[in-house]
Each structure stands twice: as structure tokens, then as C-alpha cells.
Amino acid sequence: MSVTLKDVAALAGVSRSAVSRTFTEGASVSAKTRSKVEKAAAELGYSPNALASSLTTGRTKLIGLISNNFHNPIFLEVFDLFTRTLQERGLRPLIVNLTDEVQPANSVRMLRQYSVDAAIVASSTLPPSFAKAFHDAGVPVVHTFGRSATSPEVHVVGIDNVECGRMAARELLARGYRRIGYLGGPKDATSAMDRYRGFMEEVEKHPDLNVSHSFAGAYSFEAGRAEMLRLLADTPAEGYFCGDDILSIGALSALSDHGIKPGHDIGIIGLNDMEMSRWESVDLTTIHQPIKQIITASVDLVEEMLKDPDRYPEARIFPCRVIERGTLRPRP
Template sequence: MTGRAGPRPFGGVERATAQQVADAAGVSISAVSRTFTKHASVSPRMRARVLAAAEALGYRPNQLARSLMTGRTELVGLVSTHFANPAFMDVFDLFTRELQRRGLRPLIANLSEDGHAAAALDMMLQYNVDAVLIATSAPPEGFAASCARAGLPVVHVFGRAGTDAPVPVVTVDNVAGGRLAAQAMLARGLRRLAFLGGAPSDASSIDRAAGFAQELAGAGLQPVAVDYAGDYSHEHGRRAMHALLDAHRPDAVFCGDDILALGALDACRERSVRVPEEIGVVGFDDMKLAAWPGYSLTTIRQPMAEMVRHAIGEIAARLADPAHELRSRLFEIALVERGSL
């Protein structure tokens, strides 16, 4: 058999090629390429002819082939450790929607298990991602710095703010969030107060506990307990709340995360402990489940949608202009009062 093979059929239909679009539009193949390349120079008239031909033929540009020519894949590594936390499913929805809106695509990596950090970075380098978004308060030690050393633009969302951060951080003042939770409890005359965090090494848990204790110290008090459930999950929160009720029976508990707080509320139901009459519970995040009538959780809100948009906006600006300096930003938190305090 002689001659070149045509486009590979799929389901009996051949994929249109750029050359076919060029022939149909009466233009060069380079004009087709420029039409589908961001910021490329092409006249409005020629663009209209190419787009009309592409629409008629059902043509879609081959992004993999284009990345070989441009050196850009439009891939952004999205890495986290919180895939088991329902709150972060909402966060990932925000990330993926905003990335796709900007013509970017996420390459997701799970850093939950020990040893996955090196493999995740290797995967992102193999796929030649254009940038990395770290979406966790507790990435493996040195991971952000390793991404930066590899020459990748990096923004850390939900990280710890500070001058020693190896990459720009988009976050909230977690210490202030802990103080705000304590203020709400003290204002109601509650005095036996406890903190329940996730992992003891998690920066956000540490900072929220610190702010909580600082505010109590100003009132001449100290927490009756500062406990760490080990993970941000409903089951960890439920079990840890049972332990707090057995050992301390506090007036109120500040949970460093909404999903912990929901587990704590369910533990109270199992013990027939009335909320908020016998014990108060405050969370952190303001995830969608917190507002459900069955929970009606009082919580500290961090504006996740705004944080995600800012982080992706910074990455998009850097990709459009390599001279753009990625900026950190500290967002404000707020108390959302519902029925659990």
C-alpha cells in the first residue's frame, strides 16, 4: 500500500485536520495556527473565515502538538493532601472551574501519602506543567521550595503567611480566626473552652489554637484542653469529641475545621448532649454543609472563592507576562453565627 494515511477515524468519523481547514478557508496552514493561538496576529476577516471553516468541518486544534511548538502546555499542577475532606471537594470545584474559564487545565496530584511528594513533582515536570497551585495548609516539608527550584511558578493557597514562606501565599490570618472564635464564646459567658484541631503538625491548626489561647489568656483563662484529632475528617472529629466529653466536658469547643465540627456535633447527638444549650461548637471554613439545617454550625468564614480566584489570577498573569511578580495576599475572616453556639 502506498501514500500517506489520513486522519485516524473514531466511531466511523475522521477528525478534520488543520490542512483541511486551510483548504476550505482558502488560507495558509500558518493562518489556521495563528487563529487558534492566543495573542497571535491575524486579521478579523481571516479569523472569521478560519473559524467558519473549522466549525463546518468540526475541527479542534491538537493541544499536544501545539505545546511542542509553543513550549506551553496550559497545564497547571493542582496538588493537595485533603482529598478525603468534603470541604475540599467544593474547593477543587472552584479551582477547576476557574482554571478552565481561563483556558488552563489542572493536572491533579495527591500528596496525602508519605513519599508521594517527589513522585508528584516528577510527574509535573514530565508533563511540563506551566505552573503549580498548592492547595493545602500542610504540604510535605520542602515541597513548595522544590517546585520553585525546578523553575515552576508556584502559589500556595491556605498556607502560612510570613516573610520566610518560600513561595507566595494566599491565605487568611488563622491566629485572628482563633481569637475571633474565643471572643464569640467569651461574649456568651462561656468559660470552660477547648480547642480541637486536625494534625498537630498542620500550620493552620497550630495558628488557630494559638490565637484561641491568646484571647483566653487576655481574659485570665486558659483552654481546658487543646487536642488534635489527627486528621481533618468527620470520624476523627466525632471520636475526638467523645474523648473531650469524657475527660473535660467543656462549655464550648472550637474546631479548627468545619468537617471536624460536624463530627463533633454528631458525637453530641449520640450522647444526647444538647447543642448549644449544654455545649457550644464553632467551626472554621464555612463549607456548604455547615449551613444545612441539621447542623446550623456557627463558624469562622474564610472566603475560599475569592482566594482561589486571586491565586489563579496571579498564575495567569505570570503566564501572560514572565516579568509579573507573583504576590501573596492575606484575606479577611468573619464570624458566621448560626445555631451551634
């Protein structure tokens, strides 16, 4: 069926070791045998079997990429960047879709069966214990978009969600909103809770404010829309921090149903700055999360763990900034 070392060796008239060595970086082969081997290999269309070699080297270059976030458009950007960044460095993403799954056991077992060199948990809605399960099973892991504070055992890359909460609150206050609300993601997401904490921390400095909060069922358009519709049925606030752009866009849709003009009647500030937020019809004021840097840093960490698996865990936290567009009223 497929061409193996042995075939090439036979055609080139050398031993199998010689062939193996011409295909491994830095091995000792003379120019003469190398060229003989290369000629034979080209003739047969040989390319080495990565899985067979992984047996002896212990390296597969497979990286588990785990997420449960297939309903937030930002993840199209995330997957694009992850897959490209990994493959640029000779690593191969093996995807695990956790949409229906919450327990790590299955994913851990599966990725160990495929001997992945490392795993990336790309989600803020999976608990820190999830990433830790990989660590405990001996799989190097980085938790992208994870919470840094309470998981000192795995690498974490992301943003300071508490600070983002504060930032959003300050922004609403600076624009004169006094009745303000937090519309967060699902309660069991660390990101939703951390943003909430920062938001509250900041607003509690001002006792005269009227503050409310609620949590959507998911980071999705539908959940954001449903939650905002619920809020509009009662007495809504003047300004909202929505814990994610897709929630914001759902909320904007609800506002539009009621003929409410964002930025004019009710203010909305999101978080992420995904491509769609720049669309003229959306024009969402939001907190920019530096996705590209986060993903590059995550893959950097993966590579460093491949060199040194016992590397001391580290948090790489990137600063965010407000992007001014049309859904908050101007600063006075």
C-alpha cells in the same frame, strides 16, 4: 486519523502557515484566505492540537491542581470553584491526588513531564516546603490555604489563621465560657498550629481561665468525632473551638451520643462555613472563610505568573467573620 494543519491547507489551497495564522490571535491574514481556511476547517472538522503547539510556544494552559483533602466536604466546593474558575479562563486543571503521598518529588516530576504552566497546591495540611519544591523546580506555584509568614518564596492565598484563633477565643469568652478548649486538626498542619497559637495568645490574657487543647488525627468527621468522644470520657470543657467545620460536625455527633445539647450544654464554634453548616440539623456557629474570593485570587495569581514568571511572591489574606447560628449560647 485526525485532521491536521496540512489537510486543511491542502483543501483550502494555501500554505500551512496560513492555516496556523488564521487560528492564532492577532496574526496577519487577509479576510479572503481566512474565510477560505475557515471553510475548509469547518468542512473537515479541524481543531488545532494544543499539545503540538505547546511544543513551540512553551505554553500548555495546563495547571496542576494538587490536594490531599478528599475527605472534607468543603473540598467539593473547593474543586467546583477551582475547576470552573480555571476553565472560564481557558486553563485546564490536571489533578494530582496526594492522599497516599507526602513527598513532593513525584508530583513535581509528573507535572514537569506534562509541562504544566503552573501549579496550585490546595491544602493546609501540606508543609510550606511542598509548594517550595515546585518553585525550586521552576514551576510557578501558588499555595492556597497555605501559611503566609514563613514561606516568602511562593505565593500564598488564604486567611490569617492566627487571627482566626484569636477570634474564636474572643467569641467564646464574650459568651461567658470560662472552661474552654481547642480541638484542632492534625498537628502537622500549619493551619491547626496557627489557629492554636492565636487561640492561646488570646486566652493567656485571662489568667483565670481553664484552657485545654487537643489535636485530631485528620480534618475529617471520624477524627473529630473520635477526639470529642475521648474528651467526653473525662471532664470536657464548656466551650470548644473546633479547627474546622467537619471536625465540628464530628464533635457534634459525639455530643449527641451523650445526649448533650450543643449551644445549651456545651458550645462549639467551627471554621469554614461550608454548605453543610447551614443545614438546619447542623446549624453550626462558625467562622466564615471566604472560599470564593480565595479561589478567585489564587487563579488571578496564576494568570499573573503566566505573564511574569519572576513576579515577586505575595500573600493574599482574606478576613474572616463569625457566623452566628445555634451551637454557642447567646452573648449576654
